[in-house]
Amino acid sequence: MRLLLIHSDFIEYEAKKKTRMAEEGAVLKDSQKETLIVFCAVESVDEDDINGVVAQAADEVRKTAGQLAVKNVMLYPYAHLSSDLANPDVAISVLQALERELNVDFDVKRAPFGWYKSFSLSCKGHPLSELSKTIVPGEGAPIKVKSSVTHEFFVMTPDGKRHDVSGYKDKTPFGCLVRKELGEQTSAGGEPIHVELMRSKELVDYEPASDVGHLRWLPRGKLIRDLLADYVLQMILPYGGTPVETPVMYDLGDRAIYEHADKFGERQYRFKSGNRNMMLRFAACFGMFSIMRDMHISPNSLPMKMYELSTYSFRHEQKGEVIGLKRLRAFTMPDMHSLCTDMPEALKCFEEQLAMGWKTGEDFGTELVGVFRCTGDFYAEHEGWVKKVVADSGMPLLIEILSDRVHYWIAKIDLAAIDGQGRPIENPTVQIDVESSARFDIKYHLMDGTEVHPPILHCSPTGSVERVICAILESTASMEVPMLPVWLSPSQARVVPVAERHLPFAADIAERLNQAFIRADVDDRDESVGKKIRESAMDWVPYVIVVGDAEVESGKLTVTIRKESAKDKPHKVTLTEPEVIDVIRQDIGSMPYRPLYTPRKLSKKARYI
Numbered sequence: 063m064r065l066l067l068i069h070s071d072f073i074e075y076e077a078k079k080k081t082r083m084a085e086e087g088a089v090l091k092d093s094q095k096e097t098l099i100v101f102c103a104v105e106s107v108d109e110d111d112i113n114g115v116v117a118q119a120a121d122e123v124r125k126t127a128g129q130l131a132v133k134n135v136m137l138y139p140y141a142h143l144s145s146d147l148a149n150p151d152v153a154i155s156v157l158q159a160l161e162r163e164l165n166v167d168f169d170v171k172r173a174p175f176g177w178y179k180s181f182s183l184s185c186k187g188h189p190l191s192e193l194s195k196t197i198v199p200g201e202g203a204p205i206k207v208k209s210s211v212t213h214e215f216f217v218m219t220p221d222g223k224r225h226d227v228s229g230y231k232d233k234t235p236f237g238c239l240v241r242k243e244l245g246e247q248t249s250a251g252g253e254p255i256h257v258e259l260m261r262s263k264e265l266v267d268y269e270p271a272s273d274v275g276h277l278r279w280l281p282r283g284k285l286i287r288d289l290l291a292d293y294v295l296q297m298i299l300p301y302g303g304t305p306v307e308t309p310v311m312y313d314l315g316d317r318a319i320y321e322h323a324d325k326f327g328e329r330q331y332r333f334k335s336g337n338r339n340m341m342l343r344f345a346a347c348f349g350m351f352s353i354m355r356d357m358h359i360s361p362n363s364l365p366m367k368m369y370e371l372s373t374y375s376f377r378h379e380q381k382g383e384v385i386g387l388k389r390l391r392a393f394t395m396p397d398m399h400s401l402c403t404d405m406p407e408a409l410k411c412f413e414e415q416l417a418m419g420w421k422t423g424e425d426f427g428t429e430l431v432g433v434f435r436c437t438g439d440f441y442a443e444h445e446g447w448v449k450k451v452v453a454d455s456g457m458p459l460l461i462e463i464l465s466d467r468v469h470y471w472i473a474k475i476d477l478a479a480i481d482g483q484g485r486p487i488e489n490p491t492v493q494i495d496v497e498s499s500a501r502f503d504i505k506y507h508l509m510d511g512t513e514v515h516p517p518i519l520h521c522s523p524t525g526s527v528e529r530v531i532c533a534i535l536e537s538t539a540s541m542e543v544p545m546l547p548v549w550l551s552p553s554q555a556r557v558v559p560v561a562e563r564h565l566p567f568a569a570d571i572a573e574r575l576n577q578a579f580i581r582a583d584v585d586d587r588d589e590s591v592g593k594k595i596r597e598s599a600m601d602w603v604p605y606v607i608v609v610g611d612a613e614v615e616s617g618k619l620t621v622t623i624r625k626e627s628a629k630d631k632p633h634k635v636t637l638t639e640p641e642v643i644d645v646i647r648q649d650i651g652s653m654p655y656r657p658l659y660t661p662r663k664l665s666k667k668a669r670y671i
């Protein structure tokens with residue numbers, strides 16, 4: 063920020079004509095005597111730390127005003143002091159903040175922003191009467207007082223009893239979560255096993271031509287992503303979720319967005335577009351809040367649940383922390399925001415959405431453990447409800463009580479799977495937000511016209527799609543015969559002809575399985591049966607059907623069922639074709655289906671890695 067301070071006998075101004083960015087509702091004509099006039103230009107660099115810049119500017123004005131013993135201050139926006147101006151919305155909010163800050167000690171007036179104005183003044187002409195200052199964010203800023211918020215941890219069991227955490231630091235998944243939350247070392251480190259698997263199974267790979275933590279998705283991995291997206295949609299639509307899609311980038315000049323982003327912290331992608339300071343979204347909150355802000359919301363439509371699969375959201379994680387599918391700079395988050403009438407309704411929705419979170423763990427075969435966090439005030443008021451949440455979860459939860467509210471939420475739950483090395487992979491979450499509806503001016507009206515800024519729930523029933531895949535791959539580490547859930551397996555069945563003469567018969571089976579909504583391929587390559595069977599095992603194919611003379615003659619198929627096999631001991635059954643279809647369809651159950659993303663004939667399938 064650039065400041066020009068002038069000690070003056072008086073100042074008079076009158077706004078003459080609007081510019082495009084004229085501030086509305088300001089005082090258009092005014093004057094002040096015996097005053098320190100503060101001409102100011104807010105610069106783009108100030109947008110990195112608005113609070114810091116306001117504090118520094120206020121200090122400068124106080125210091126000079128103190129030396130001059132003046133009581134009056136006139137804040138006067140003066141764009142010509144800089145050639146790199148901030149976004150007008152930001153500039154106005156900075157000037158308003160500076161006005162509020164100085165109002166404590168002085169009689170402050172402020173000339174309107176964005177108008178052509180006539181003005182006259184009379185500089186006193188003594189040595190201190192003219193000063194110019196440049197304020198740079200971060201320099202000489204008052205050191206932010208470290209938060210004095212305290213955190214209390216205990217474990218609550220489903221019977222509602224509280225327990226000291228010390229009894230829960232074992233090697234179980236819950237013990238791993240407890241130790242991580244308490245800041246204790248949870249494992250020796252090393253690369254999680256999913257990193258090797260995501261490549262060897264041809265699902266996902268790093269993209270060297272992009273930033274770190276941005277991945278390329280290969281057909282099999284892309285199929286799993288899409289199935290997971292289908293899964294969440296299939297879950298939230300019957301629940302009343304309404305899908306939308308919103309932009310990935312936002313203007314930091316919008317004060318509500320700036321403040322929300324500021325709360326999130328440093329790990330944002332920020333960039334300039336022309337002279338606007340932009341950010342890439344780190345979640346889908348902005349877009350949906352922006353829609354809600356522009357809606358006329360009737361209480362009858364509450365709770366209103368809005369859903370977006372945020373492809374992508376972006377977090378500028380530190381380079382050393384970016385790893386595999388666990389921590390990325392670009393990720394896909396299924397994100398739902400529920401606008402609730404009041405707190406009781408928010409609590410009810412919280413319970414429903416938490417139940418969805420637990421269910422995703424069952425459907426993915428990933429064991430989840432949880433930590434519930436809330437403010438002390440919330441806990442005092444809703445202890446009985448917290449006990450119900452733990453009882454409904456049917457397992458102990460770690461409870462964290464914060465002495466004060468530091469975030470937009472007053473209560474939240476985080477569910478996590480545990481990776482092969484005992485480290486949590488945070489997945490589903492539900493949060494009760496009591497701040498954003500006011501900040502984004504999201505409201506509904508009661509019958510008597512009273513305006514209500516309602517509580518909003520943030521919920522991801524699964525966590526990011528990438529982390530779900532991470533958790534599923536990590537969970538295979540503890541399996542004797544590793545495999546993906548059948549509904550997510552890129553090839554659900556493979557037909558292997560013993561000799562070339564069996565190929566037409568095998569190809570027909572694969573085609574009929576496809577028609578029955580089963581992803582079946584056929585290994586038509588000129589390879590030995592042994593090699594084809596070994597490769598189907600490497601591809602973790604759940605059902606392998608070997609077709610030779612006996613099968614062609616009898617019509618009975620020999621099927622190897624992977625999930626019932628032990629290591630080096632394949633479980634084989636003999637079934638008719640309709641029985642095979644039945645068994646596989648039952649295994650898929652009500653989970654979503656998509657066709658093969660790779661050619662049905664393996665001879666046509668390309669290698670990606």
Ligand SMILES: [Zn+2]
Nearest residue numbers: 345346347520
């Ligand atoms: Zn959100």
